[in-house]
Amino acid sequence: RKEVEQDPGPFNVPEGATVAFNCTYSNSASQSFFWYRQDCRKEPKLLMSVYSSGNEDGRFTAQLNRASQYISLLIRDSKLSDSATYLCVGPSGGSYIPTFGRGTSLIVHP
Amino acid sequence: DAGVIQSPRHEVTEMGQEVTLRCKPISGHDYLFWYRQTMMRGLELLIYFNNNVPIDDSGMPEDRFSAKMPNASFSTLKIQPSEPRDSAVYFCASSSAGTSGRARYEQYFGPGTRLTVT
Numbered sequence: 675r676k677e678v679e680q681d682p683g684p685f686n687v688p689e690g691a692t693v694a695f696n697c698t699y700s701n702s703a704s705q706s707f708f709w710y711r712q713d714c715r716k717e718p719k720l721l722m723s724v725y726s727s728g729n730e731d732g733r734f735t736a737q738l739n740r741a742s743q744y745i746s747l748l749i750r751d752s753k754l755s756d757s758a759t760y761l762c763v764g765p766s767g768g769s770y771i772p773t774f775g776r777g778t779s780l781i782v783h784p
Numbered sequence: 785d786a787g788v789i790q791s792p793r794h795e796v797t798e799m800g801q802e803v804t805l806r807c808k809p810i811s812g813h814d815y816l817f818w819y820r821q822t823m824m825r826g827l828e829l830l831i832y833f834n835n836n837v838p839i840d841d842s843g844m845p846e847d848r849f850s851a852k853m854p855n856a857s858f859s860t861l862k863i864q865p866s867e868p869r870d871s872a873v874y875f876c877a878s879s880s881a882g883t884s885g886r887a888r889y890e891q892y893f894g895p896g897t898r899l900t901v902t
Contacts, residue, residue: 771840
């Protein structure tokens with residue numbers, strides 16, 4: 675089983691919608707998670723960190739649910755420019771090797 | 785800062801040829817990562833360095849792949865001989881450990897090298 679798993683989507687939503695993605699992880703000892711954004715044919719770019727207390731940045735909210743071992747990314751008031759693939763990242767075991775999920779594709783349409 | 789620099793941006797080569805990919809990390813970063821991305825397998829970590837020393841190369845597919853980091857500002861990933869299944873986008877990323885250690889996950893990626901082996 676891959677250490678970090680995501681629903682590949684695509685999530686197809688209208689502008690202004692609220693959309694949420696989850697990412698499950700298998701290593702219960704993991705404590706550091708991040709969300710990256712990757713536009714088509716571009717490199718991944720760091721979007722935000724995921725803290726145990728939750729983390730909000732404008733329209734984006736990231737949360738960690740330790741009991742159920744998943745992290746989430748909530749996007750409010752979706753914009754066309756939010757269309758991208760969203761990758762979650764967590765450490766692999768205790769070695770601090772970053773492991774990327776396969777990514778969730780988001781398409782925001784007019 | 786110029787960000788992570790990779791070259792070439794595109795490489796088309798024939799099976800059996802040697803391919804060398806190059807990366808210049810962000811100045812001051814002490815971690816360097818090489819990734820491969822394909823539709824089938826997503827983003828895979830091949831190898832990473834800390835202070836120019838290879839720490840984990842368990843992701844390197846086989847002996848045809850090798851990576852070096854002779855100094856803090858330069859790294860290479862070499863494939864010899866190349867095969868069609870090596871076709872992918874290869875990313876280099878760098879990060880700084882910072883004070884908490886979490887920063888190593890806050891990686892800055894280069895634009896990637898799109899490799900096609902025919």
